[in-house]
Amino acid sequence: MAHPVFRPRRLREKPLLRKLVRETTLGVDDLLYPLFAVHGRGVREAIPSMPGQARLSVDELVKEVKDVAGMGIPGIVLFGLPAEKDPRGSEAYAEDGIVQQAVRAVKDVVPDLLVITDVCLCQYTSHGHCGLVEGGTVRNDPTLELIARVAVSHAEAGADMVAPSDMMDGRVGAIREGLDEAGYAETPIMAYSAKYASAFYGPFRDAADSAPQFGDRRSYQMDPANGVEAMREIALDLDEGADIVMVKPALPYLDVISRAKAEFGVPLAAYSVSGEYAMIRAAGRLGWLDEERAMLEALTGIRRAGADIVITYFARDVARLLERGGLGG
Ligand code: PBG
Numbered sequence: 001m002a003h004p005v006f007r008p009r010r011l012r013e014k015p016l017l018r019k020l021v022r023e024t025t026l027g028v029d030d031l032l033y034p035l036f037a038v039h040g041r042g043v044r045e046a047i048p049s050m051p052g053q054a055r056l057s058v059d060e061l062v063k064e065v066k067d068v069a070g071m072g073i074p075g076i077v078l079f080g081l082p083a084e085k086d087p088r089g090s091e092a093y094a095e096d097g098i099v100q101q102a103v104r105a106v107k108d109v110v111p112d113l114l115v116i117t118d119v120c121l122c123q124y125t126s127h128g129h130c131g132l133v134e135g136g137t138v139r140n141d142p143t144l145e146l147i148a149r150v151a152v153s154h155a156e157a158g159a160d161m162v163a164p165s166d167m168m169d170g171r172v173g174a175i176r177e178g179l180d181e182a183g184y185a186e187t188p189i190m191a192y193s194a195k196y197a198s199a200f201y202g203p204f205r206d207a208a209d210s211a212p213q214f215g216d217r218r219s220y221q222m223d224p225a226n227g228v229e230a231m232r233e234i235a236l237d238l239d240e241g242a243d244i245v246m247v248k249p250a251l252p253y254l255d256v257i258s259r260a261k262a263e264f265g266v267p268l269a270a271y272s273v274s275g276e277y278a279m280i281r282a283a284g285r286l287g288w289l290d291e292e293r294a295m296l297e298a299l300t301g302i303r304r305a306g307a308d309i310v311i312t313y314f315a316r317d318v319a320r321l322l323e324r325g326g327l328g329g
Helices: 008-012 015-020 058-070 098-109 141-157 171-181 199-208 228-239 251-264 274-285 291-305 315-323
Strands: 031-038 044-046 054-057 075-081 114-119 132-134 137-139 161-164 190-195 244-248 268-272 309-312
Touching: 008 015, 031 058, 031 098, 031 315, 054 058, 058 098, 058 315, 075 098, 098 114, 098 141, 114 141, 132 141, 137 141, 141 161, 141 171, 161 171, 190 228, 190 251, 199 274, 228 244, 228 251, 244 251, 251 268, 251 291, 268 291, 274 291, 291 309, 291 315
Parallel strands: 031 054, 031 075, 031 309, 075 114, 114 161, 161 190, 190 244, 244 268, 268 309
Antiparallel strands: 044 054, 132 137
């Protein structure tokens, strides 16, 4: 009977030994928390397909961010729901737009918390697309100027970083130029570089009321079957001046995250999107899996794949869990 010389189980015997050789950490420092701002006062509207998340008016949002900052979460990603939609998404770049108001209020109350704004048109356009629509198609170049205006208006309101998610070609360059000309050369860009046309955005589109009114987003978001193309998208965004690049969604694209980290070695974010959150929450509620363990395993997997930053609706749950010492072992 031959005995194995190397026994990987030796290092799995004791919790502290496991901890000693653990390769990946998931810390509160790695997380960003997305929030949805709406007009009004005292509004806290639960989002049915994202249990635990709500649309918040600015006064409520301010309470929430104090909590978020107190937990040690470094920043939030802000989305807004406008009062009115129109074909050009005007409220997206209005000085008193909902995101602009929210940024000012948050910066007023918790100036150190990083406020990152999603830069896109889809919540603001009547047709629900991320760019200008002409003749039934989403036009690239005429959209760039508007996207740059959105980014500049966010920077003017005090955003620490802007995050374009529209997937128009050349938008990072257009935003960089716009920011530089407006005197915001120091404002970084976190580009949603490899953003796939994903079914996992479903709950978000309920939350943000941003579903396209005709067609879908496949003419601008990436084909889920493509990995090499994601590297090309990232390279383009870096050339145009992106400071942080992103892969989105996260769980079905761990290979893309891993490749991006290996090929570029730049700060990399992964967005664990609404559908990933909803799946774990729903199965947890049904008692079909252990929600806390599934949450930590999924987010740790995203870190192990190579993401430096994880954007997740679970950020507060993770922070609370880590605060009480994690799950042990
Ligand atoms: C806006 C945007 C979307 C998400 C982030 N920014 C939706 C979309 O592209 O349809 C999705 C986030 C999530 O599902 O959690 N373009």
